[in-house]
Amino acid sequence: TGNDSNYxxxxxxxxxxxxxTGAGNVIVGSVDxxxxxxxxxxxxxxxxxxxxxxxxxxxxxxxxxxxxxVTVGDDLNLTTDSAxxxxxxxxxxxxxxxxxxxLTLNSTNKLCFNDATQFIQGASGTVLDIAAxxxxxxxxxxxDVVGNLAGSGxxxxxxxxxxxxx
Numbered sequence: 001t002g003n004d005s006n007y008x009x010x011x012x013x014x015x016x017x018x019x020x021t022g023a024g025n026v027i028v029g030s031v032d033x034x035x036x037x038x039x040x041x042x043x044x045x046x047x048x049x050x051x052x053x054x055x056x057x058x059x060x061x062x063x064x065x066x067x068x069x070v071t072v073g074d075d076l077n078l079t080t081d082s083a084x085x086x087x088x089x090x091x092x093x094x095x096x097x098x099x100x101x102x103l104t105l106n107s108t109n110k111l112c113f114n115d116a117t118q119f120i121q122g123a124s125g126t127v128l129d130i131a132a133x134x135x136x137x138x139x140x141x142x143x144d145v146v147g148n149l150a151g152s153g154x155x156x157x158x159x160x161x162x163x164x165x166x
Contacts, residue, residue, distance in 0.1 A: 012047075 005019040009026045016027035018036045025033055029045030031052055042058030058064045078085075081099040094106040105111060110119040121129045130136055 012045075 005021055005025070006023045008016060008019060008023065010016040010019075011028045013030045015030060016025060016033045018032040019025060019027075020036045022033060022036060022038045022041065024040040025038070026042045027033055029043065029052070030047040031043055031045045031054070033041050033043065034057070035041065038060065040058075040060040042056065042064070043054060044056040045052055045054045047053075054067050056064060056066055078097065081097060083097045085095045087093040087095070093109050096104045096106065098104045105122070108121060108123055110116070110121040112119045117131065117133045119129070119131050121131070123129045
């Protein structure tokens with residue numbers, strides 16, 4: 001470009017022509033940079049003579065924005081501790097890497113199965129809900145309940161029911 005901008009990579013008819021002092025920008029497609037003076041901006045666009053589509057944009061911090069769906073052909077690695085995946089238009093549901101522990105679903109959001117009536121939910125800081133429409137089946141050679149057991153409804157046992165009255 002014929003201005004004071006340096007180290008820009010511009011590919012496309014009139015790509016980034018609005019740059020005046022911005023440096024280190026990558027503009028692919030027939031589109032202006034987001035800021036004429038910005039540094040390290042990324043835009044990858046398409047223009048068919050009528051409509052411009054921005055597929056990828058990036059800012060000077062290295063943050064990328066994809067305008068549509070993203071398909072990853074193999075592994076997706078989030079390589080920092082405490083990495084967060086946000087869900088929803090307002091990011092009201094998050095899944096966070098908890099270093100050394102696993103993954104944490106935020107707030108009292110639910111992990112649902114089949115539909116919203118079957119779920120696991122941290123209902124509070126001390127209560128874990130496991131809910132199903134009909135039945136929750138636990139299959140193991142031993143199921144160990146540590147703590148008090150309270151039930152409502154009918155209890156049916158196949159086999160031997162032992163109690164310790166000692």
